[in-house]
Amino acid sequence: MVGITAYGAYVPFNRLERKKIGEAFGERGMPGEKAVANYDEDSVTMAATAALDCLTGFEPAKIDGLYFATTSATYKEKLAATTIAGVTDLRKDVRTADFTDSMRAGSTAMLAALDAVAGGANSMLVCMADCRLGGATGALEQTFGDGGAAFLIGKEGVIAELEDALSISSEFVDYWRDAKDDFVRSWEERFIITEGYNRLVKEAVARLLKKNNLTPKDFSKIVLYGPAPRHQAALAQMLGFDKEQVQDNLYSTVGIAGVANAPMMLVGALEDAAPGDKILVVTYGEGSDVLIFKATDAIRQLPPRRALRGYLEVKKSTMLYTTYLKWRKLIDLEPPRRPEPRSPSLPGMWRRYQQSLGLYGTKCMNCGTPQFPVQRVCTKCQAKDQMEPYTFKDKKATIATYTVDYLTASPDPPVIFAVIDFEGGGRMICEMTDSEVDKLDIGKEVKMSFRRIYEKNSIYVYGWKAMLKKEEVK
Amino acid sequence: MAGSIADKVAIIGMGCTRFGERWDTGLEDLLVEAAYEAYEDAGIEPKDIEAYWFGTCFSISSLPMALALKTQFKPVTRIENLCGTGTDAFRNACYAVASGAYDMAMAIGVEKLKDSGFSGLDISDITYRPDGTAPDITAPAAFSFLAPAYFKKYGIDPKKGKEVLARIAWKNHKNGSLNPKAQYRKEVPMEQILKSPMIAAPLGVMDCSGICDGSAAAIIVRAEDAKKYRSDPVYVKGLAVSTGPEAGGLYPDYDFTTLRETYFAGQDAYRQAGIKNPRQEVSMAEVHDCFTPTELIIYEDLGFSERGKAWQDVLNGFFDLDGPLPVNPDGGLKSFGHPIGASGIRMLYEMYKQLQGKAGPRQIKNPKVGMTHNIGGMPWKAVTAVTIIGKELG
Numbered sequence: 001m002v003g004i005t006a007y008g009a010y011v012p013f014n015r016l017e018r019k020k021i022g023e024a025f026g027e028r029g030m031p032g033e034k035a036v037a038n039y040d041e042d043s044v045t046m047a048a049t050a051a052l053d054c055l056t057g058f059e060p061a062k063i064d065g066l067y068f069a070t071t072s073a074t075y076k077e078k079l080a081a082t083t084i085a086g087v088t089d090l091r092k093d094v095r096t097a098d099f100t101d102s103m104r105a106g107s108t109a110m111l112a113a114l115d116a117v118a119g120g121a122n123s124m125l126v127c128m129a130d131c132r133l134g135g136a137t138g139a140l141e142q143t144f145g146d147g148g149a150a151f152l153i154g155k156e157g158v159i160a161e162l163e164d165a166l167s168i169s170s171e172f173v174d175y176w177r178d179a180k181d182d183f184v185r186s187w188e189e190r191f192i193i194t195e196g197y198n199r200l201v202k203e204a205v206a207r208l209l210k211k212n213n214l215t216p217k218d219f220s221k222i223v224l225y226g227p228a229p230r231h232q233a234a235l236a237q238m239l240g241f242d243k244e245q246v247q248d249n250l251y252s253t254v255g256i257a258g259v260a261n262a263p264m265m266l267v268g269a270l271e272d273a274a275p276g277d278k279i280l281v282v283t284y285g286e287g288s289d290v291l292i293f294k295a296t297d298a299i300r301q302l303p304p305r306r307a308l309r310g311y312l313e314v315k316k317s318t319m320l321y322t323t324y325l326k327w328r329k330l331i332d333l334e335p336p337r338r339p340e341p342r343s344p345s346l347p348g349m350w351r352r353y354q355q356s357l358g359l360y361g362t363k364c365m366n367c368g369t370p371q372f373p374v375q376r377v378c379t380k381c382q383a384k385d386q387m388e389p390y391t392f393k394d395k396k397a398t399i400a401t402y403t404v405d406y407l408t409a410s411p412d413p414p415v416i417f418a419v420i421d422f423e424g425g426g427r428m429i430c431e432m433t434d435s436e437v438d439k440l441d442i443g444k445e446v447k448m449s450f451r452r453i454y455e456k457n458s459i460y461v462y463g464w465k466a467m468l469k470k471e472e473v474k
Numbered sequence: 475m476a477g478s479i480a481d482k483v484a485i486i487g488m489g490c491t492r493f494g495e496r497w498d499t500g501l502e503d504l505l506v507e508a509a510y511e512a513y514e515d516a517g518i519e520p521k522d523i524e525a526y527w528f529g530t531c532f533s534i535s536s537l538p539m540a541l542a543l544k545t546q547f548k549p550v551t552r553i554e555n556l557c558g559t560g561t562d563a564f565r566n567a568c569y570a571v572a573s574g575a576y577d578m579a580m581a582i583g584v585e586k587l588k589d590s591g592f593s594g595l596d597i598s599d600i601t602y603r604p605d606g607t608a609p610d611i612t613a614p615a616a617f618s619f620l621a622p623a624y625f626k627k628y629g630i631d632p633k634k635g636k637e638v639l640a641r642i643a644w645k646n647h648k649n650g651s652l653n654p655k656a657q658y659r660k661e662v663p664m665e666q667i668l669k670s671p672m673i674a675a676p677l678g679v680m681d682c683s684g685i686c687d688g689s690a691a692a693i694i695v696r697a698e699d700a701k702k703y704r705s706d707p708v709y710v711k712g713l714a715v716s717t718g719p720e721a722g723g724l725y726p727d728y729d730f731t732t733l734r735e736t737y738f739a740g741q742d743a744y745r746q747a748g749i750k751n752p753r754q755e756v757s758m759a760e761v762h763d764c765f766t767p768t769e770l771i772i773y774e775d776l777g778f779s780e781r782g783k784a785w786q787d788v789l790n791g792f793f794d795l796d797g798p799l800p801v802n803p804d805g806g807l808k809s810f811g812h813p814i815g816a817s818g819i820r821m822l823y824e825m826y827k828q829l830q831g832k833a834g835p836r837q838i839k840n841p842k843v844g845m846t847h848n849i850g851g852m853p854w855k856a857v858t859a860v861t862i863i864g865k866e867l868g
Contacts (some may be wrong), residue, residue, distance in 0.1 A: 040573065088632065250613065280857045293522035337591065337592040338592055338594075339590075339598060341598065342598060342602075345604055345606070348603075348604025348606065349604075349605045349606055351605065352604065352605035352607075353605075353606065355605060356605045356606075356607045369725065371723070371724045371725070373603065375724070377723050378726040379720070380725060400623070400726065400729070400730065401619045401620075401622050401623040401730045402622065403615045403616075403618040403619055403622075403624075403675060403677075404674065404675035405611065405612055405614070405618075405673075405674045406672050406673055406674065406675070407594060407614060407615065407674060408611070409610075414672075414675075415610075415615075417609055417611050417615050417616075417619075419619060419723075419730065419854075421726040423727070426724075427723065427724055427725060427726045427852065429609065429611070430609050431609040431610075431611075437675075442623070442626050453606060453607050454610075461605070461606035461607060463605075463606075463607035464607075
C-alpha cells in the first residue's frame with residue numbers, strides 16, 4: 001500500500017483584510033482576508049515550516065527524498081529542496097528536486113513521490129508553498145494568499161492510500177509570467193474557464209472515475225483547485241458534487257496559495273477524514289492531475305500536529321495594505337539611516353549550514369552543556385573538541401530577557417530581540433518575529449521559527465528566530 | 475600571583491578636546507588639539523615623547539596619528555579594544571614606561587564619528603557571524619536587556635525602574651552642564667528624560683549617551699621622574715582589563731543583572747591598588763554610562779553598592795556631585811559624549827584634573843583616589859578596562 005503517512009501545513013500569522021486593499025484605491029474590495037507572508041518569510045520558509053509540522057513524531061533519517069513545489073522560488077537558479085532538507089535534517093543520500101512553473105506543480109511533486117515509493121523508496125517528503133503577486137488594483141492581488149503544505153509519502157503506516165491517479169497534459173496558456181515579470185498575467189477569464197479549466201478538469205475527472213467505476217457519490221470530499229472561488233464552485237457542481245462534498249477552498253481565510261492551495265485543502269480534508277473516506281484531489285494547470293485517496297484506520301493514530309486547523313485561527317488581521325506593499329518590496333522606501341549590511345559570505349555560510357538550517361549547536365560530552373552557536377572549547381568546562389551536534393529547534397524555550405529595538409532598520413518595526421533559554425540547557429540571543437510587543441514578558445514560552453534573515457547581492461541567508469508561543473496542538 | 479603597576483608610573487600632562495558634533499573638525503584637528511594641550515600641560519616639547527600608543531576604533535593603523543602630529547619616525551602602536559580602546563592604549567603606554575623601554579610615552583585616543591551620516595554606531599563587526607545569521611542588534615538594544623532583568627530580579631516596578639534610570643541621566647546632565655568641554659552642556663528635567671522617544675524599550679533617547687567626535691591624550695613617565703616635570707603629578711595605582719568569552723550569551727547562569735567583565739576588572743584593579751572597600755576608599759569615578767542601566771549595574775559590579783541596592787543609592791543621591799561617591803562628575807558619556815577611542819582617556823582627564831584641584835565648578839572636595847571604567851561590546855560578551863589613579867605615592 002502506497003499513500004500519505006503524515007501531513008502538515010503552514011499559514012502565515014498575518015492576514016490582510018481584502019476590504020483594506022479596496023479601500024486603499026477608494027473601492028470596495030472583496031470579502032474575507034488573505035494570509036500574507038511576513039517580510040522574513042518566503043516559499044522556502046513556509047514549505048520548510050509545513051514540512052517540520054508534517055514530521056511531528058516521525059524520524060527524518062528514514063526519508064529517502066524531498067520534493068519541493070512552488071512558482072515563487074527564492075532563486076531562479078539554485079535548488080530550494082536542499083535548503084529544506086537541511087532544515088528537516090534529512091540524510092545526505094537523498095533525492096532532491098524542485099517542481100515549478102505550473103499550478104499543478106504541487107500535485108505533480110506528490111505523484112512523483114508516490115511513484116518513487118512505489119518504485120522502492122522507503123518514504124519521501126513532499127512540500128509546497130507559494131507567495132504569488134498580482135498587480136495592484138487587479139483581482140489577482142486580492143485572490144492570491146500565501147501558505148504551504150507538506151506530506152510524507154510512504155508504504156508503512158499509510159493514513160490515506162492512493163487508489164489511483166491520472167494526469168492529462170495540454171498546451172494551454174491562461175496565466176503566465178516570464179523571467180522579468182513580478183506579477184502574474186492572465187488572458188480573458190471567459191476563455192480560461194470555458195476552454196481551459198472547465199473542459200480539461202472535466203475530461204480528467206471523467207476519465208479517472210470511469211476507469212475506476214466510481215461516481216461523485218462515492219467520495220466524502222472533493223479537493224478541487226480553482227483559480228477563483230466562483231469558478232471552483234460552479235465546476236464542482238457541473239462534475240456532480242454536492243456543496244457539502246466540496247472542501248473549503250480557503251479563499252476567505254488564506255487566499256489561493258498557488259501550487260499549495262489544493263495540497264492545503266487536502267490537509268483540511270484529511271483532518272476531518274474518517275477511516276474509509278474517499279477523497280478526490282483535482283488540480284489544474286496546463287492540464288489536470290486527479291488523485292483518489294482513501295483514508296485508512298491508521299488516520300486515527302497520527303500524532304497531534306498543528307496542520308491547517310492549528311494555523312487558521314492563530315492570526316493577526318490588523319495589517320495595512322501599505323505594509324503588504326512594503327513586505328513584498330512593491331514600493332520604494334527611504335533608505336534607513338543605518339550602515340549597510342555586509343554581503344553574506346558563501347564559504348562562511350557553507351561552514352555552518354547545519355547550524356543555520358537545522359538550528360544545531362554543540363553539546364559538551366564532558367560536562368553535558370548544550371551551547372549555541374557551535375563551539376570547540378566548552379563554555380562551561382573548557383574541554384576541547386569534546387562536542388557533539390545538538391539541535392535546539394524542537395526544544396521548549398523561554399524568554400530570559402528582551403528588548404524592543406526602535407533603531408534597527410526593519411520592514412516590520414519595532415524589532416524585538418530576546419535572550420532565549422532552552423529546556424535542557426543552552427541559550428540563544430536572537431530576533432523575534434510575528435510577536436506582539438504588549439504580550440512580551442520574561443519567562444514567556446517561545447517557539448523557534450525558520451525565517452529568511454536577510455538578502456544582499458541576491459544571496460539569501462536563512463536562519464531561526466523566536467516567536468511567542470501562540471497555539472496548542474489539537 | 476599577579477604583580478601590580480601601583481606607583482610605578484605617573485601622568486604629567488593631559489589634554490582633551492571639546493567633545494561634540496564637530497562638523498568643521500577633522501580627525502587630524504582633534505588629534506592636534508588634544509596632543510598639544512597635553513604637551514603644554516606637561517611643559518615638554520613634542521620631540522620629548524619617545525613612543526605613542528594610539529587608541530581608535532574606526533581609523534585603522536598607526537598612520538593617521540603620525541600624519542596629524544608629524545611625529546618624527548617615532549614608534550606608534552594603534553590599539554583597538556572597542557570602548558576600552560583609550561584606556562587600553564593608556565595601559566600599554568604605562569607598561570612600556572614601567573618596563574624602562576621608554577622614559578616618556580603618550581597615549582592618545584580619538585574618534586571622528588560624525589562623518590558617517592547616521593546616528594549611533596556601526597557595530598556590525600561585533601555581532602558578525604560568518605554564516606550571516608547574527609541578529610542585527612544595536613548597542614542600545616543589547617544594553618537595554620539589562621533593565622527588565624534587573625527590575626524583575628529585585629522586584630522593582632518597571633515605572634519606578636524607569637525613574638531610577640532617568641535619575642542617572644539627570645545627574646550626568648547636571649554634571650555636564652558645568653563642563654565647557656561636554657557635548658551637552660545643559661540640565662535636562664526628569665520629565666523630559668522620562669518622556670523621551672523610545673530607542674530600545676524601556677530606553678528612550680535620553681537614556682543613551684551621545685555619539686560624537688573628540689580626542690584626549692596623556693603623557694606618562696616613571697613615578698620617580700614625575701616631580702621633575704610638575705609638582706602635582708598623578709600616580710597610576712591599578713590597570714586592569716577583562717575580556718569575556720561570551721559566557722553570558724551561551725550559558726543561562728548569566729542573568730543580565732551584572733557584567734562579570736566589570737566585576738573581574740574591578741577586582742584586579744582594587745588588588746593592585748590595595749583597595750579593600752571601594753565604597754569607602756574610592757573618592758570618585760568616571761564609569762561607562764553608555765546607557766543608563768549600564769551605570770546602574772556598574773555600581774554593583776564595582777562594589778560601590780550592594781547587589782540589588784544600587785537603585786536606592788541612585789535615588790538617594792549617593793553618586794551625585796555633592797554625594798559621598800560622585801560618579802561621572804564631568805557629565806559622563808551621557809553628557810560629555812562618546813567618541814569611542816577617546817572616552818577612556820577623557821575619563822582619566824577628569825580624574826586627573828579633580829585630583830589636582832583644577833575641576834572648576836565641578837571640583838570634588840579633596841579627592842584622593844579616582845577611578846575610570848569602560849565597557850566595550852555587549853553585556854554578554856564584553857571587554858572592560860579599569861584604571862585607578864591617586865594623588866600620592868604609597
